[in-house]
Amino acid sequence: QVQLVESGGGLVQAGDSLRLSCAASGLLFMNYGMGWFRQAPGKEREFVATVTQSGDGTLYADSVKGRFTISRDNAKNTVYLQMNSLKVEDTAVYYCIAGTRPVIVLREQVRYWGQGTQVTVSS
Numbered sequence: 001q002v003q004l005v006e007s008g009g010g011l012v013q014a015g016d017s018l019r020l021s022c023a024a025s026g027l028l029f030m031n032y033g034m035g036w037f038r039q040a041p042g043k044e045r046e047f048v049a050t051v052t053q054s055g056d057g058t059l060y061a062d063s064v065k066g067r068f069t070i071s072r073d074n075a076k077n078t079v080y081l082q083m084n085s086l087k088v089e090d091t092a093v094y095y096c097i098a099g100t101r102p103v104i105v106l107r108e109q110v111r112y113w114g115q116g117t118q119v120t121v122s123s
Helices: none
Strands: 003-007 010-013 018-025 033-039 046-051 058-060 068-073 078-083 092-099 117-122
Touching: 003 092, 018 033, 018 092, 018 117, 033 068, 033 078, 046 068, 046 078, 058 068
Parallel strands: 010 117
Antiparallel strands: 003 018, 018 078, 033 046, 033 092, 046 058, 068 078, 092 117
16 A cells, blocks of 8 residues: 655744655655645645656746755655745645656646645745
């Protein structure tokens, strides 16, 4: 049974930083592209960032480029999202995702979803 378990969410102020972690189990981690999506209240779930199987390729949504960094540790079966200079508009539930493609930017490309972790940024 595949499990993606997110942690690290919370309530912070604008300008602060958070690091999300996602621990994967039940799959051969190094074979999967990994990433993060998010969903704000009343909005559709959207792509945030993705990292290739080896970790040498990354892609970001324009809204987070330069502020967020995705990385992975294949020895620990874990993917991270370092979020700096957080803005109120970053408030959302953040979902860890896995797929068989090197990069995953569309919901249709996601094979597995985590349960999500809430990130709330106050002004």
